[in-house]
Amino acid sequence: GNDEAARAAAARQNTLTKPQGSLGRLEEVAIWLARWQGRAKPQLDRMKIVVFAGSHGVTAQGVSAFPAEVTAQMVANFAAGGAAINQLAKVAGAELEVIPLQVEQPTGDFTQEAAMSEAEFLSAVATGYDAVSSDLDLVSLGEMGIGNTTTAAALATALFGGGADKWVGRGTGVDDAGLKRKATAIEAGLTRHRDILNDPLRVAAALGGRELAAMLGAALAARKHGVPLLLDGFVTSAAVAPLFKLNADALAHAVAGHVSAEAGHRGLLEALKLQPLLNLGMRLGEGSGAAVAINVLHAAVACHNGMASFAEAGVSDNSA
Amino acid sequence: GNDEAARAAAARQNTLTKPQGSLGRLEEVAIWLARWQGRAKPQLDRMKIVVFAGSHGVTAQGVSAFPAEVTAQMVANFAAGGAAINQLAKVAGAELEVIPLQVEQPTGDFTQEAAMSEAEFLSAVATGYDAVSSDLDLVSLGEMGIGNTTTAAALATALFGGGADKWVGRGTGVDDAGLKRKATAIEAGLTRHRDILNDPLRVAAALGGRELAAMLGAALAARKHGVPLLLDGFVTSAAVAPLFKLNADALAHAVAGHVSAEAGHRGLLEALKLQPLLNLGMRLGEGSGAAVAINVLHAAVACHNGMASFAEAGVSDNSA
Numbered sequence: 001g002n003d004e005a006a007r008a009a010a011a012r013q014n015t016l017t018k019p020q021g022s023l024g025r026l027e028e029v030a031i032w033l034a035r036w037q038g039r040a041k042p043q044l045d046r047m048k049i050v051v052f053a054g055s056h057g058v059t060a061q062g063v064s065a066f067p068a069e070v071t072a073q074m075v076a077n078f079a080a081g082g083a084a085i086n087q088l089a090k091v092a093g094a095e096l097e098v099i100p101l102q103v104e105q106p107t108g109d110f111t112q113e114a115a116m117s118e119a120e121f122l123s124a125v126a127t128g129y130d131a132v133s134s135d136l137d138l139v140s141l142g143e144m145g146i147g148n149t150t151t152a153a154a155l156a157t158a159l160f161g162g163g164a165d166k167w168v169g170r171g172t173g174v175d176d177a178g179l180k181r182k183a184t185a186i187e188a189g190l191t192r193h194r195d196i197l198n199d200p201l202r203v204a205a206a207l208g209g210r211e212l213a214a215m216l217g218a219a220l221a222a223r224k225h226g227v228p229l230l231l232d233g234f235v236t237s238a239a240v241a242p243l244f245k246l247n248a249d250a251l252a253h254a255v256a257g258h259v260s261a262e263a264g265h266r267g268l269l270e271a272l273k274l275q276p277l278l279n280l281g282m283r284l285g286e287g288s289g290a291a292v293a294i295n296v297l298h299a300a301v302a303c304h305n306g307m308a309s310f311a312e313a314g315v316s317d318n319s320a
Numbered sequence: 321g322n323d324e325a326a327r328a329a330a331a332r333q334n335t336l337t338k339p340q341g342s343l344g345r346l347e348e349v350a351i352w353l354a355r356w357q358g359r360a361k362p363q364l365d366r367m368k369i370v371v372f373a374g375s376h377g378v379t380a381q382g383v384s385a386f387p388a389e390v391t392a393q394m395v396a397n398f399a400a401g402g403a404a405i406n407q408l409a410k411v412a413g414a415e416l417e418v419i420p421l422q423v424e425q426p427t428g429d430f431t432q433e434a435a436m437s438e439a440e441f442l443s444a445v446a447t448g449y450d451a452v453s454s455d456l457d458l459v460s461l462g463e464m465g466i467g468n469t470t471t472a473a474a475l476a477t478a479l480f481g482g483g484a485d486k487w488v489g490r491g492t493g494v495d496d497a498g499l500k501r502k503a504t505a506i507e508a509g510l511t512r513h514r515d516i517l518n519d520p521l522r523v524a525a526a527l528g529g530r531e532l533a534a535m536l537g538a539a540l541a542a543r544k545h546g547v548p549l550l551l552d553g554f555v556t557s558a559a560v561a562p563l564f565k566l567n568a569d570a571l572a573h574a575v576a577g578h579v580s581a582e583a584g585h586r587g588l589l590e591a592l593k594l595q596p597l598l599n600l601g602m603r604l605g606e607g608s609g610a611a612v613a614i615n616v617l618h619a620a621v622a623c624h625n626g627m628a629s630f631a632e633a634g635v636s637d638n639s640a
Contacts, residue, residue: 017397018404019385019492023608024581024601065339065638073635077337082628084338091615091622172339173638261344279599280616281344288343295411295615296600302411308402315393318385318493 001252002038002226009034009042015309019318025277029255029297030304036228036253037137041305044298047094047138049287050131050218051078051085054101054124054211056147057109061185063150065173071146072103074286078144084284085142088291093298094140099131101210110154110189114206121205121213128217134225140257140294141218141229141236142287143211146172152238153264154186154207158197159245160271164190169234169263171283200242212239219243222253229253230297232290233260233283237268244272257290258282321572322358322546329354329362335629339638345597349575349617350624356548356573357457361625364618367414367458369607370451370538371398371405374421374444374531376467377429381505383470385493391466392423394606398464404604405462408611413618414460419451421530430474430509434526441525441533448537454545460577460614461538461549461556462607463531466492472558473584474506474527478517479565480591484510489554489583491603520562532559539563542573549573550617552610553580553603557588564592577610578602 009031014020021027033042053075059068077083078098089096101124107115116124132139145151149171156167164186168179189207196202204213212235219240222229231237231254243250251272258278259266269276277293310317329351334340341347353362373395379388397403398418409416421444427435436444452459465471469491476487484506488499509527516522524533532555539560542549551557551574563570571592578598579586589596597616602609630637 016404017394017402018604022492022602022604023404024603026600026602026612067636070636073633074337077628077633077635080628080633082337082633084336084343084623084627087622087626088619090626091618172342277600278616280346280597282342282346283344284338284342292346292616292619295619296598296612298411299408299612299615302407303404306407306410307404308397308400313393313397313400313402315397316387316390 001035005038005040006031006035008040012040016307017310017313017315023303026300026303030300032255033228033301036226038226042301044137044301046136047294048136049089049094049096049140049142049291051098051142051144051287052101052128052211052214053098053103053144054209055103055106056145056151056209057106057115058111058150058185059147060109061111061181063178063182063185064146064171065178066146068146071144074144075100075103083286084288085286085291088288092291092294094294097131099127099214101127101214107209110207111185111192115208116205118205124210124213125217128214129221132218132221132225132227136227138228138230139218139222140287140290141215142232142290143215143235143285145209145211148209148211148235149262150182150185151207151209151212152235153182154189155203155238155241156264156268157186158190158203158207159200159241166267167264200245204242215239216242230255230257230290230293232257232287233285234262234265234268235285237265237272241272257293260289321355325358325360326351326355328360332360336627337630337633337635343623346620346623350620352575353548353621356546358546362621364457364621366456367614368456369409369414369416369460369462369611371418371462371464371607372421372448372531372534373418373423373464374529375423375426376465376471376529377426377435378431378470378505379467380429381431381501383498383502383505384466384491385498386466388466391464394464395420395423403606404608405606405611408608412611412614414614417451419447419534421447421534427529430527431505431512435528436525438525444530444533445537448534449541452538452541452545452547456547458548458550459538459542460607460610461535462552462610463535463555463605465529465531468529468555469582470502470505471527471529471532472555473502474509475523475558475561476584476588477506478510478523478527479520479561486587487584520565524562535559536563550610550613551576552607553605554582554585554588555605557585557592561592577613580609
């Protein structure tokens with residue numbers, strides 16, 4: 001982060017024709033964008049929403065309300081422009097890139113074996129890393145993967161404790177029995193992989209998924225390149241949680257676009273010390289909540305860059 | 321409201337390629353727009369943000385952190401394009417209209433006399449009413465008036481009780497002594513006008529302000545013309561509260577764009593049975609929070625109108 005750019009942005013905010021602080025989080029995110037873009041007047045001209053898709057062996061445990069083939073069907077729907085994220089990317093003025101990670105080949109069922117080998121995990125991380133280039137003004141993450149709220153809850157349980165019941169939710173809409181199957185699968189996974197639970201990256205490989213690993217890689221690349229990072233829902237937050245666990249500063253370049261209706265998300269954001277911008281009861285994934293939040297960033301940047309100062313406008317300020 | 325359009329919109333939502341309900345409030349506002357626009361596929365092509373400005377005699381009681389002349393200065397800033405609302409209207413794709421109501425002539429100081437005579441009140445209501453035409457897809461309200469959080473808190477106290485301390489807040493930034501002066505002025509106003517406190521419209525005339533009366537008129541016109549109404553912050557909510565007090569259904573065409581950081585706003589929205597879309601810590605007025613919320617409406621409409629159905633996309637739904 002560029003402290004000087006952040007200071008200059010904060011100083012500019014205090015000259016604009018409004019009571020200081022009265023734009024609330026719009027001021028905060030303008031300064032955050034300034035810090036990570038390294039300029040006092042941030043811009044949002046080149047934005048990318050990256051949606052990673054993956055398939056999950058743990059679906060064999062009956063953890064989802066939708067059949068596993070929906071992942072590939074939804075990738076086709078993204079390509080055809082028919083999904084929510086297609087519409088939301090257009091409204092936000094962001095490029096949408098969808099990156100399927102061997103969707104035809106599910107990860108291992110983590111109740112039986114590691115979801116990914118180290119090589120498979122690193123390959124997925126690298127795919128995500130390569131999706132973020134240094135010329136972006138913002139990258140926004142999303143995902144698609146039937147079964148991946150179970151995967152995400154497994155990561156959250158392994159990294160932050162509290163038992164699976166604290167982290168499981170209804171995902172695409174499982175009933176009470178399905179919710180119980182999710183918790184049971186996660187507890188089985190934690191037992192099977194108990195020897196590696198103190199290593200966040202091995203947790204991500206053993207209990208995670210390819211699209212989650214790719215989001216972790218994208219978050220690393222964003223940090224490396226100084227690109228502000230916008231997170232979406234529960235799965236996105238869980239995907240980058242291993243980085244936070246390794247280094248509490250690792251997500252300083254990230255803002256949570258929203259808190260979803262998925263049960264574990266609010267607690268996960270608290271664990272990650274992230275304050276969501278929006279709370280609209282969304283629980284779709286695909287990067288949809290973050291995409292809506294991009295519009296808030298546009299509003300913030302427009303005010304920051306476009307407003308007149310008290311001096312320019314001839315308005316009396318309250319020190320007069 | 322058009323029940324048939326709302327039913328058709330709700331039915332359409334349940335065919336789209338997402339778990340039912342997973343777009344949360346985006347689904348809800350799409351159906352709300354459908355109901356009040358009277359069409360299953362709502363649109364947001366013609367939107368107007370109307371900002372009413374007025375001056376307040378109660379500023380003589382030392383209730384604001386800014387001098388009273390700032391109201392006129394900010395009207396000039398709106399005209400020059402330098403205020404927050406100018407930038408936010410552009411981002412939202414909405415026309416901005418600023419309507420000053422005799423800004424050079426403050427209302428009466430309500431601690432001493434009625435803020436407005438009945439004729440003055442009705443004239444301001446008519447100005448607001450005339451600002452909303454039937455061809456609009458949405459009208460969004462805002463205001464500017466140094467002293468008007470005191471006016472708004474006076475209305476809230478008179479209409480909903482609980483004492484002035486429950487409703488006063490720091491407005492543009494008064495200190496503790498200023499906060500106490502606000503509450504004292506309001507209690508004095510309620511005592512002076514105690515004989516009319518059971519009549520919501522006479523309350524609006526005696527304790528309100530011209531820009532608040534105009535917003536009340538605009539809300540009436542929106543209802544008459546079937547135009548969805550987006551409310552901004554504490555002052556906007558207080559302005560339309562007399563209508564709710566007269567008839568609890570009178571604001572069924574309204575959505576609260578946000579809950580502001582002004583202390584009394586959350587309680588006022590609860591009293592009005594409105595759930596805010598956004599909570600961004602904003603407290604500027606000018607219609608700024610509602611303007612940011614328009615972007616959420618764009619997102620909602622884009623998904624509602626643009627997404628593919630399960631059948632169109634060949635995606636298995638969870639009843640399969």
